[in-house]
Amino acid sequence: MGNSYAGQLRTTRFEEVLHNSIEASLRSNTVVPRPVFSQLYLEAEQLPLHSGRVENEEEEDGSESNSPLIPYQMKPPPEGCCTTDGFCQAGRDLRLSSLVSEPLNVAPGFLLVGAKSPSAPDTLLVCAVDRRFLPDERGRNALLGFSGNCIGCGEKGFRYFTEFSNHINLKLSTQPKKQKHLKYHLYRNNQGQLVRGAAICWKGLGNTSRGTPPQSSSHPGSPVGPIGQPHLADLRPPLTNGSHTPLSQNPLPHTAVLSNGPGRPTVIGTLNAGPPKKRHKGWSPESSAVKTPPASSSSSSSLTNGTKPGRSCYFLCGLSQGSSNPHSPPGPSVTVPDQLLHTCRLQPVIFRGHGSLPQLSGKVCDVQVSSLLQSCYQNSQALPRVYQHYGPSPIQPLSVEMQILLTVYYLVQLGPDQVPLIQDLEQIFMRSWRESHLREIRQHQQPQPGLSLPQAPSTLPGLPQAQVLTPSQLPWLAQLAASSCGEGVVVQEEKVSMALGLAGTFTRLMEGRLAHTNYVVIICTAKGQETESCVVVTGKHQCRILVEGMFSPSDSLREISQQLSSGMTQELTAFCNSLGPDGDVDVLLGGAARESRSHPVFPCVCVEYRVEWREVRPIQLAVARKLLSHVCAIADSSTQNLDLGSFDRVHFLICVPPSEVTFQQTVLHLWNSGVLQQLGLEQECLSQREAEHYVVKMDQEARARIDDLIQEAHRNSNTLYIVVHDHAHWDISSGPYGASVGDSGGGLVDSLLNSLQIRDATNILTLHVTSFPFALQTQHTRISPYNEIHWPSAFNNDMDLYHEKTRYFGVSELLDSTRSGSGLPLLRYDSSFESMASVLEERFPKLHSAVIRTQVLVQHYCVALMAVSGRPGSGGRSIHKHTSVETLEIVQSLLSSAQRCPTHHGHMVLLRIPSLALAGWAHQRLAWVRQRLGLGERFEIILGNPSQALSVGQSFTERIKAWLKIQETDWVPRTYLELEALPCILILSGADPLGESLPRSLKYCDLRVISSSYLQRTSLEEELGLAAYLMRVESQGSQPLSHVPGSDLSESDRDKRRSTDNEEEERESVLRPLSISTPPPDPHHSSTCPNPNPPNPSDTQRWPSKSTSSDSSSPFPLPLQSCSWAQGGGLPRCTSFLPHLSVDWASSFRPLLSKMMTCTEQSLYYRQWTIPRPCHMDSSNRPAEGRTDNFHPRRLLLSGPPQVGKTGAYLQFLGILSRMLIRLMEVDIYDEEEINTSDQLEGVQYHPACAPWPIIDTLRSMPFDYTIHNPKYEDISTVYCPDYYPNTDGNPRRKEDVYLRRRTARIKLSKYAAYNTYHHCEQCHQYTGFNPGYQMYESLLHGFTFSHLLLGEEIQLYFIIPKSKQHHFSFSQPGGQLESMRLPLTSDWNPDCIKSPIFTPTTGRHEHGLFNLYHAMDGAAHLHILVVKEYEMAVYKKYWPNHIMLVLPTVFNGAGIGAAHFLIKELSYHNLGLERRHRLEGGGLPADVWPFIIVSDDSCVMWNAVDLDSHSASGPVERNVSLKQVLQHMEACPDLTQYGLCGIRKWGSRSPSQGKGGGARHEEPFSRGHLHDFLLLNVDLTQDVQYNENRFMCDDVDFTLRAHSAGLLICRFNNFSVMKKQIAIGGYRTFIIKTKITDVPTSIQPSQYICAPDSKHPFLATPAQLLLEKYLQHTSQRLFPLSARNYTHPILSVDCYLNLGPEVTVCFVSSRPHSINISTAELLFSGLLLCFCDSFVTPGFLKKFHFLKGAILCVICADRSSLRQTVVRLELEDEWRFRLSDEFQTANAKEDRPLFFLTGKHI
Secondary structure, three states: OOOOOOOOOOOOOHHHHHHHHHHHHHHOOOOOOOOHHHHHHOOOOOOOOEOOEOOOOOOOOHHHOOOOOOOOOOOOOOOOOOOOOOEOOOOOEOEHHHHOOOOOOOOOOEEEEEEEEOOEEEEEEEEEEEHHHOOOOOOOOOOOOOOEEOOOOOOOOEOOHHHHHHHOOOOOOOOOOHHHHEEEEEEEOOOOOEEEEEEOOOOOOOOOOOOOOOOOOOOOOOOOOOOOOOOOOOOOOOEOOOOOOEOOOOOOOOOOOOOOOOOOOOOOOOOOOOOOOOOOOOOOHHHOOOOOOOOOOOHHHHOOOOOOOOOOOOOOOOOOOOOOOOOOOOOOEEEEOOOHHHHHOOOOEEEEOOOOOOEEEEOHHHOEEEOHHHHHHHHHHOHHHHHHHHOOOOOOOOOHHHHHHHHHHHHHHOOOOOOOOHHHHHHHHHHHHHHHOHHHHHHHHOOOOOOOOOOOOOOOOOOOOOOOOOOOHHHHHHHHHHHHHOOOEEEEEEOOOHHHHHHHHHHHHHOOOOOOOOEEEEEEOOOOOOOEEEEEEOOHHHHHHHHHHOOOHHHHHHHHHHHHHOOOOHHHHHHHHEOHHHOEHHHHHHHHHOOOOOOOOOOOOOOOOOOOOOOOOHHHHHHHHHHHHHHHHHHHOOOOOOOHHHOOEEEEEEEEOOOHHHHHHHHHHHHHHOHHHHOOOOOOOOOOOHHHHHEEEOOOOHHHHHHHHHHHHHHOOOEEEEEEEEOOOOOOEOHHHHHHOOOOOOOHHHHHHOOHHHHHOOOEEEEEEEOOHHHHOOOOOOOOHHHEEEOEOOOOHHHHHHOOOEEEEOHHHHHHHOOOOOOOOOOOOOHHHHHHHHHHHHHOOOOOHHHHHHHHHHHHHHHHHHHHHOOOOOOHHHHHHHOOHHHHHHHHHHHHHHHOOOOOOOOEEEEEOOOHHHHHHHHHHHHHHHHHOOOOOOOEEEEEOOOOOOOOOHHHHHHHHHHHOOOOOOOOOOOHHHHOOOOEEEEEOOOOOOOOOOOOOEEEEEOOOOOHHHOOHHHHHHHHHHHOEEEEHHHOOOOOHHHOOOOOOOOEOOOOOOOOOOHHHHHHHHHOOOOOOOOOOOHHHOOOEOOOOOOOHHHOOOOOOOOOOOOOOOOOOEEEOOOOOOOOOOOOHHHHOOOOOOEEEOOOOOOOOOOOOOHHHHHHHHHHHEEEOOOEHHHHOOOOOOOOOOOOOOEEEEEOOOOOOHHHHHHHHHHHHHHHHHHHOEEEEEOOOOOOOOHHHOOOOOOOOOOOOOOHHHHHHOOOEOOOOOHHHOOOOEEOOOOOOOOOOOOOOOHHHOOOOOOEEEEEOOOOOOEOOOOOOOOOHHHHOOOOOOOOOOEEEEEEEEEEOOOOEEEEEEEEEEHHHHHHEEEOOOOOOEEEEOOOEOOOOOOOEOOOOEEEEOOOOOOOOOOEOOOOOOOOEOOEEEEEOHHHHHHHHHHOOOOEEEEOOHHHOOOOHHHHHHHHHHHHHHHHHHHHHHHHHOOOOHHHEOOEEEEEOOOEEEEEEEEEEEEEOOEEEEEEEOHHHHHHHHHOOOOHHHOOEEEEEEOOOOOOOEOOOOOEOOOOOEEOEOOOOEEEEEOOHHHHOOOOOOOOOOHHHHHHHHHHHOOOOEEEEEEEEEEEEOOOOOOOOOOOOOEOOOOOOOOOOHHHHEEOOOOOOOOEOOOHHHHHHHHHHHHHHHHOHHHOOOOOOOEEEEOOOOOOOOOOEEEEEOOOOOOOOOOOOOOEEEEEEEEOOOOOOOHHHHOOOEEEEEEEEEEEEOOHHHHHHHHHHOOHHHOEEEEEEEEEEEOOOHHHOOOEEEEEEEO
16 A cells, blocks of 8 residues: 655665665666765664664665565456556546646645556656655655545545556556655646656655664654754755745744654754654644645745745854965965956855865955864864774774765755854764764774774675775765755866866856855865865855854944944935835825824723832742852861851942943842841941942943952951852953953953952952853863852742742743744744845845844834824835834834823833944934824833943833832933833843843844844843743733743753653644744844734733842733744754854864753753863963862852843842851850849848959858859759748749750850851861861870779770870870879969860760860960760761860760769879879979869850949940950969869849849859859869769759868859850750660650569660659659748758759758758758768768658668668668658669669658
8 A cells, every 4th residue: 555654764884875876866867866965964873783783674666676576466447447558547648748738637735746657667657646645855754645636537536556556557566555656756847848857755865774673762754863963954845736836945944843853952954843653643734844835836935935044053153263364375376356246246255175275366355264164174083083092993084085075965955045054064074974983983982801902894794895985986976966956056176276166166156157056165186186175155145144254243343333434324224215116214204294193092901010129039049048058068168268157247249241221220139139238238328329339340440349349358357258240151251362352341350350369368259140151161160060050940849849929931931932832932033024134135245234134124113103103194004015014013012002001001122233333323213203203202212222321201201200109300210120111112232231131011022133143052042031031920821831841041950851752742742833934034134023912902911020029920022033043842952052152162072962951961061062262261270280170169150041030149148148157156145044043142242343353261251152043953953041032933944844945145256255166267277177288187095094982993094185285294205105184383374374274074066066265265275175975086086186085984975974074073183193293203392283173064155254344324244255364364363272163153144233123233243152064173172072973963063062061162253254055966964765675765754764673664774873863853742742842841962962853942961070061950851862871971960850740751772782771770760661662763674783762751
């Protein structure tokens, strides 16, 4: 049935395919060769090998197949039918020779083709076949099956070719197949005769290998290959039925592209969308990507339908690589004819090829010479060098002849108005070379170690030996290839010299013989010489684009200005003003100005107008936090390039391009953001005008501002300066380059922001902000890839977390709208405009295309205004034909929008005219036309000049003031954002947009003037980005966001779109090609008009401002811009362009940018494959020797799509950075009032308030305050004091919540604060040991052994001593045994030294403990020792390598704070004895050794002193002082050695001199009472009072009570206070109680902490002492029922203080002889607590005390035996009753040594 389809390719070597093509061409009757180039190099690659061999394809033509013919028996014809050859069964003649002049009736959609019969091989039979079942000229897009009609008898509806072949008497002996027997197209020549045309391309451009599977699932017609492989458009147009007019004069629309599988972009051109695999499944030519004109359309209509198809790129791509006067070697010269430009009306472009170009003489200014093609050839020669590091390579580069032949094939593929692109040719060369050496390349890519690589054969296995292309064959093969395009490409062979070829080309140009030729390829193959070549471009369209592209944008603008000022445009203006028979524009306008007419007003309900510039969107805050996290990452890195802890405030300067509107809009956002208030600058900026101080335009005046910032940063090292470089892609020229070319503005950014002063300033951080970061991402970039922040994508899974009410609509969404199929594309193409511009460009070859296009554009608007205004005498509807439908729509919308709104809100129309001169002329012309038409109050015309302030008419300004409710009389709009809803035409000029934000009322962006210098990715996206904006999610209406399948190019970390298994379904759902009647133009002459379906008048509503932080419900802005560079799905075509004029590709041997890449991957791609040119500011940023990069450590890059809100994001970043620095400089300080205070204690003043030190006798006379006042002990038992009566008001806190609910205050750190490990300023690097300039401090582990009676064994301690601290210790010899810790003498005095060693016990706080005392000590020398547990030794050493550490013995790993205090004190006393012995041995007095140590908590952060000289209404005030000042003052106290214990007060925000009512009272500067957290301990006097090594809680209260009872003098310096930081991590108050069954902490009730002895009870893996203390704390109410809330009947606790809970009062007494105790004679105790009582406790001692009846006794001992012995020894059974059930133990296993206690009741 003829269902075979040859749509797949067979990979083979180029030479084989080439020669097979030539052979097939010679055998055929047509001169058109088989399109080998497209088959081989512009289709997807297939795997050449399958199971080690290549299978031959199945040949479809029986005459060319080696397989046996399939026997076939034809169905016998019906009786009476004609069976004569050449006639149908009805007897009608079908022979071509008979029908050559006969008129034939061909049904629409059918084509005439010629069929061959085996019985009559010389005769062609004429048939009519449905064109859907015939292939196109590439052998594709043929539906499977058949549909044909008989031309002879007229019978229709043959659905099977077998049936049809029987009807026309083919008399076949094999299976009938349409591919075998339908041979040729038929068409009518100029004489109207039906003749044979080109052969039908059944086999396509490649052969199908049965054994080679496709690389991905696809259907026929969709070539599949690796992403990014080049493809090409159709080779030649197909023939129409009965005439020589092509089916389509233009290539396919670029929005209807399928390549490399559906949805994947191509590099060079476009392909038709293939038909579905199954027959008649809803596919038709009308539903494909190509719209075929009706057969009756003539070729003369091609001009009005647009003649600027598809190709969007060209060789130069805007690069001035060539020179019009090249230096050529001596030799024969070629004279350029004098009248060349005048005669030919074009300026030829000569591309150097191989060899040297002859010298040009004569009028050389009429010819342009470029070396880009020569560079491309040279780059392709360097491809084999990639594999040189594998060893000797057999791979050879492409030969000169092959390069030339490929160039010819490439030029042949180009359409009549397409321009070549150098990147495409590079990819072709690379693919050709890789194809030719595929096996060799794979061998080098996968070498086997230890084996030498064999010499690779020159051909692949299974393929015949390829023939080498010789110089003699080259001209013939090139001419043969060029013959397929007629006169479009001419190959000229020269045997003598290149000069003769060029001279001949000039001669033929002058004679007009190259009028229809676009390219002349000159090949010189002189004997004995290398082959030489060059390409002469002779097409008018191509020459204009190439010549204009050789100039830089600034040169083009200067050329335009020169043409306008010299009067060269007068003839063009007169020509444009003339409307032919319809009159002249100026004359018609003169008549219209004399008429007046009222304009109807359409009623409409207007939604409330609102502008929301102040709103901050959640995604902006998210981006700001990402910026902050990157800054913190820089600070936290080991490089120490940024020390955030050293900064206390933020200052900033925002650098913007030299645009007045951009400057003012940045100031507006800054003023409305609240950042100035957050940074504390509101006093300096009282108005928006004063806020301009923080924004600077990057012009010559910026130098002084940057210099001032550098000097200010140098003076204020504690201020972090942020330099925000907005629109960072604008000026990337190097400073020296800008100076050398005389560009006053070029290189300014480089000279200012890349200066050494900014680079080396450690407190200056640079933030680059741009929508187009590509030019900043090169191999020599200054920005680390880790310092890039990309805007989150709308398609990111995390977007829902931001709760965004808006959705971004940007470049990618614009492109996707062209293929969504949901309506008219937002990118529109104006064919009428392009046709007129094309005609005028040919008529005025000397004028720049921008001049011509601007004239045509303005003329279109003038005529449209005349037509829409309806003025009598303005021409009426007859002038509609002189403008375009798109322009009429724009003008009509502009004029009608304000009429439909009662408050005259309307749309904005943007005209983008880069030239300032042209923009000024256009503004003047349009304003004049508006005035003549009487439309001056209907809409405004605004000229957007970057160097000038915005100027709006007074009447329109009054409207805006009324809308914005502004009262200031002198207010004028300064930004485009303030033009919201103003009906206006904005003419935006300037070489590039400079970051101006546009209002939401923008509806049309007219980009039809954009020129050829904008063919870089940055420029293209920058122009299209003008139409980008934010829209409300809920206001989508009929266009929900789910129908927008794309995402913006600059979005980051989006979900990558993956290809589905069903390729056909993917094409339907993602691409859905649009049916566009006119093909898109060349983007260098882009005319696009994005226009969504306009809203109904009744639905008109207002649009909020299109600022960086507001929403929109407006229709989409509609750019008039070509989308020809956009390909299907993902990234647009512009991603294959050069990213910027100032960069180059590092190599042509590079992968193509994939649509699947995220922004991070795109950044890495450009960083690898682009290099800066010498004019680029990063070209001098070469890495130092031995390094691979030269990143600036304090430089960030924020990239995001245009108009998305980046300004608001970085302003919020400045605010939260400032808050973070303040937060870093602030800490949570416990701010609590003292507890248990009583006015009864206030009375006698013992010391004057200004007394610096206590008087020892006076202090002894002061009563000791037993009451605990520290608020951290609010949950413990009160110590009984006779003079204190507790306040019974209120309920006490729950015990579990006291620690969590303590009150704190935010306090800014002073310069004398203690810090944790996160602080690492330059001053204390050496102190902490983390300075990168120092090696890690070496530490030695020293053992130290001493014995103690209480422990009953020797104690083995370890010191970790850094070498830098060894001078504090004595050793038996250098590096020998540690003997002692050196102590100073009491008589020593050094103002820069602290005498007392500082011990800080700590656990679990290696990161957060405040052990950095460098600033607290104000640089004074001191000895600081951290006391750590053995299992934490390594981690503390890691974080504090330069600190001395005392490691507790292993047995204390589970111990509490009491063990640490015990060992600190006993070790210090033992060391004091050693030092005194050394002193005695040295001849001194032992008493001279300093006996004090300091025991400090690890959360002490700052210290304060009462300023006695400063008085306020509430008394003296406190100020921060250094720890050095506090300690030196205390150490200087007279008679200090007579004090046993000294301390300071805990800080509280309530002044110490305030009474309870808030009034002032006199505070005693010294007092006797409990000391906590910070102690100065005399280890000599306290030798007989030890800390309890078993205690976990309240050990300091217990120690203080025992020290006082021992008669030691305790003093608290109340004029000093210590601030304690809240640290929620670690510490000795963190207790974990868990069972021994599992290590997981579980909820265990306090009643389970104890159990009866010998009972079955779950044991706990917790120390027994801790269980006992926690049990007594939580269950004292049940244990001592008479003691609850009974202050007058406390519990008697002998020699020990234990916390029995806050509702129980404890009376402490000591059993030691001569001890000091309170008087208890009149007290009745409610209980007795005996804990580990020693021999000093006797029955007689206990008989002194009296107890209530029913009082409870609790005796605690280490074991049951001791418990019984204690009861007997103390004769407790005489007064106390015991029961067996009253004996308990802690819930510990026997091996854990539980504690036992016995309770009894008083008789």
